[in-house]
Amino acid sequence: MADKRQRSRVQGAWAGPSNTPASSFQASRRSSETVAGAHWLPDDPSTADRRFVFQNPTEVQRKIPEERIIDKEGFYEISNSPTGVSRLHLKPGFVEPTEADWMFEQLNMEIPWQQKSNIREGRSYQEPRLTAWYGDLPYTYSRSAMKANPHWHPLLTMLKDHIEEVTGYTFNSLLCNLYRNGKDSIDWHSDNEPSLGRNPVIASLSFGETRNFEMRKKPPPEEKGDHTYSERIRIPLNHGCLLVMEGETQKDWQHRVPKEYHDRNPRINLTFRTIYPETRRN
Ligand SMILES: O=C(O)CCC(=O)C(=O)O
Known part of the structure; x- marks a missing residue:
């Protein structure tokens, strides 16, 4: 350096x-x-x-971009690659706090939470969080499938309908995440499995503890996978807040919820998506 x-x-x-x-x-x-x-x-x-x-300088001095914090309601165009725009829509208070309180309790108790095993580099490991899947089709990521589960909990159906009404998008599936404490997390990834089609729209609704949702731009090929100079965004997702990711976001960016090393209460995150059968993928 x-x-x-x-x-x-x-x-x-x-x-x-x-x-x-x-x-x-x-x-x-x-x-x-x-x-x-x-x-x-x-x-x-x-x-x-x-x-x-x-x-002329032989090399331009490079600065590590400052992390951008997004915590206010609005639409945010976070990048514009040659193929198109990556956009976020943040709606804190989408579910108002008193409603969000009882919804959190009900989801915590009534969703059939399980710990999923994935495969990485030929080895099986347990995800550091609990999950549940709803949808007519199975969902495969990290080389392990979640079985189709068409039996939606009525509260989840109600939330899906409300999100569809407000955003104008439709969804047929839902991945639920339960972060039991600060040690639970999800690592860097994009929601870009072929079953999600091109430019998937993901609507993510959070309940319970506020956790940081971090994003980093995928580096250009000449960086050889090094994210040192990648643009970064942090969004504190709090009780009742809705985040919609759209456009090229899953193609051009990765996201994660990192571990936190102090006490954290449980958090539930619902990510509504659309899954396409193999014959209808574009
Ligand atoms: O918990 C969150 O906010 C993110 C969850 C997530 O990235 C996912 O389910 O793919």
Whole structure:
């Protein structure tokens, strides 16, 4: 990193008429070839007729982008890649707090929560959270399937109808997540399984403890998977808040809910989606 920074300084060098003898000042500068900074002026009168030649920097100094925090109601265009726009719609208070309180209790008690096992690098591991799946079709991610479950809890049907009315989108499936405490989490991923079709719209409704929903832009190929300079967004998702991700968001961004290392109460997150049968995927 230090080496990168050094190379990326603005570079310049003193150039004089070729018939002028080099002053000791110039000679000492010439020995290092370059001068850091374009505003450096000669204070030795014997160098006054010399020109300061600007050389293009060999590498531009890169700054790690500051994390953007989104916590107010609104539509946010978070990027615009050549293929299209990634957009978020945040609606804190979508379910008002007193309603959200009893809904949290009911969902916590009545959803058939289970701990799913996934496969990564040939090894099976248990997800650090509990989940449940609703929909006429199974849902496969991380090389493990959740069975179709058409028996929607009436509260979930009511919430789905309300979200569809407000957003204008329709959904046929729901992945429920229960984060039991701060150690429960979901790692970096995109909801981009082929069964979700192109440009999936995900409507995510949260209840209970506020947890940080973090997003990072996928790096261009030349970064070789390094996210150091990726744009980042943090959205504190609180009790009753709705977040809709749309457009190219799943193609161009990843998201996660990281672990937190202090006490955290349980949180429930409902992610409404549309699953397509294999024959109707675009
Ligand atoms: O809990 C959340 O807010 C995010 C859940 C999530 O990323 C997912 O279910 O794919």
